[in-house]
Amino acid sequence: MAIKNAQLYEQVVLINEYLQNIVGTIESGVVAINRAGHVTIFNRAAEQLTGLSVDAILGRAIAELPAPLRQPLVATAEDGRARVLAEVELAKPGGSTLPVLCLTSPLREPAGGLLGAVAVLSDLTALKQLEMEQRRAERLAYFEVLAAGIGHEIKNPLVAIKAFAQLLPRKFLDEQFRQEFARVVGREIGRMEHLAGRLRSLARPGGGPHRALDLRAPIADAVELLQPRLDEKGIAIRWAPGPNPCQVLGDHAALEQLFLNLFGNALDAMEAGGALSVRLRSTEGRMIVEVEDTGPGIPDEFLPRIFEPFVTTKLHGSGLGLAICASIANAHRALIYATNVPGQRGAVFTIEFPVEVAASTPVRA
Ligand SMILES: Nc1ncnc2c1ncn2[C@@H]1O[C@H](COP(=O)(O)OP(=O)(O)O)[C@@H](O)[C@H]1O
Ligand SMILES: [Mg+2]
Structure with missing residues (x-):
């Protein structure tokens, strides 16, 4: 024992x-x-x-x-x-x-x-380090695409302006040339100004400080701004804001810009007689906006890349509209993505805003 x-x-x-x-x-x-x-x-x-x-x-x-x-x-x-x-x-x-x-x-x-x-x-130090390196690599890749795009966008107008400037001393007395000079140089400078404006919004995506706001307001303002173009093209707008407040934290002007870019693209995509639908709904912890058009939809091969800067299928497109939307969404911790309407024509852009932050923050005037 x-x-x-x-x-x-x-x-x-x-x-x-x-x-x-x-x-x-x-x-x-x-x-x-x-x-x-x-x-x-x-x-x-x-x-x-x-x-x-x-x-x-x-x-x-x-x-x-x-x-x-x-x-x-x-x-x-x-x-x-x-x-x-x-x-x-x-x-x-x-x-x-x-x-x-x-x-x-x-x-x-x-x-x-x-x-x-x-x-x-x-x-988690090693994991964090890896994450940081990956983010740095992604930023660098983004920066390269951006730099190449800016270079390309600036070069075209500069070539035109330079050619005219070189001819100016010889053709100064040519009235027709002077008119042409003013028209082309003005147009090309306008193009560069537009690019500079777009780049500024890309650099400051969040806009001003984020406050509690009702999402119906920036959407309504963007619709109002676009109304003349909608009327001109004979496109119906389906936007029924509903009676319930849709509060998120954000910057009104930046969000208006986001919706303007999406509505502008939808307009570009549609023929007369189309319809632009904007829906707003809330689910658990999220406020969801859907922007749907009746255009041809986004070609499958472009779908994964449309939010990258300078990706455009338009002759005079900047390809910056959706890149700006993506950075504005990102600054609002919102998710943005595009799909084609299943079984029919048209594209849908969805933005999902988090609301839990807004709920805990008092509303400021
Ligand atoms: N509603 C839409 N329907 C179809 N294609 C779209 C739509 N919105 C965007 N796209 C595609 O995404 C591309 C990128 O859009 P964007 O970044 O706004 O640049 P841009 O409008 O200058 O081309 C467009 O050129 C177009 O091919
Ligand atoms: Mg656009």
């Missing part, structure tokens, strides 16, 4: 050592607490992530743990529910912070009673 007990004890010690070894060597930080609020496990990785030594923490009260770890652990030990904190910031010596993924789980006895909670921590 005594020998059997001794063997069992040895086995328990071995298993315990084995588990300690695993907890001690894994890359993730492991921190456990019991119901009395004392720290029962604090492994080597947890030491490295928090900068605290196991000797100073183990067996001590949970108050010794950094607050961002303490709160989810205590919460899980109290209600037995697991928690996922996608990005906890742990303070590092020197004032910087370490991004950490924190998963907590309840620790239970076999009968189900709560014994405490355990948190597993993973260092």
Whole structure:
């Protein structure tokens, strides 16, 4: 009997050592607490992530743990529910912070009673770095497309202006030339001014400060501005704002610009007799605007690229309209995408605005 007990004890010690070894060597930080609020496990990785030594923490009260770890652990030990904190910031010596993924789980006895909670921590620094590099690469690619496009757009008018300027000394007395000069140079400078204006909106997509506003207002203003062109082309507008407020956080002028660009494209796409429909609806946590036309729709091969700058299928298009829409949407944390109306002609542009921010912010005049 005594020998059997001794063997069992040895086995328990071995298993315990084995588990300690695993907890001690894994890359993730492991921190456990019991119901009395004392720290029962604090492994080597947890030491490295928090900068605290196991000797100073183990067996001590949970108050010794950094607050961002303490709160989810205590919460899980109290209600037995697991928690996922996608990005906890742990303070590092020197004032910087370490991004950490924190998963907590309840620790239970076999009968189900709560014994405490355990948190597993993973260092997200490498992942963040990768994310940043990817974003930088994307920005660079965007910048290259933008720079090439601007270069191209400026070159054409410059070539025309230069040619006329070179002829000017010789043909100065030619009345017809002077008229032609004024017409062409004026037109080409106008084109560059237009480009400069578009680039400015691309650079400041969010417009002014974001306030709580009703989405029906910028839509109504854009419709009103476009009404003469709609009438001229004989296109019906289907826009019934509805009685309910549609509040989001945003900049009125920037949003009006977004809708103007979308409506302008729809107009360009349609023949006389078409219809432009604008719908506004809210679902859980989102305010959704749909802009639908009865034009030919967007060719499949263009669909993935239309939001890129300088992508245009029009003879005199700038290809910047939708790029501006995308940056305005982005500045409003809204999602914008295009589809073709299934089973019929026409394109639909959808913008999904988040509303949870607006709900918690008081309305300002
Ligand atoms: N409503 C629409 N119907 C069909 N094609 C569209 C529509 N809106 C945009 N497009 C396509 O997307 C391209 C890019 O649009 P945009 O960025 O506004 O530039 P632009 O209007 O100067 O061409 C357009 O040239 C057109 O091919
Ligand atoms: Mg356009």
